[in-house]
Amino acid sequence: MSYGGVYGVNAQGHKGWVTVRCAITARYADVTKEPVYECPKCTPKLGVYFCADEYKKLGGRCPYCHSQLKPVITPIE
Secondary structure (H helix, E strand, O other), rough: OOEEEEEEOOOOOHHHOEEEEOOOOOOOEEOOOEEEEEEEOOOHHHHHEEHHHHHHHHHOOOOOOOOEEEOOOOOOO
16 A cells, blocks of 8 residues: 555555554553543653553553543543
8 A cells, every 4th residue: 555655564554553552551551442541741851551340450540650641532432
């Protein structure tokens, strides 16, 4: 699949563009299909994201700096 001479991981529609890894469970999460949360302080520095299951277990707080987690993209139902 290629568009305009772009091949491989740089091609449009590649899963790497919308997939992030949970910092605790190391599970891959698709931000377009399920809720993914980020810490506004730690994500720019450390690149940490959290899946919905860990968000519930953590009580909506970052385990590193204890700030409130916010959703990356709300999935369309």
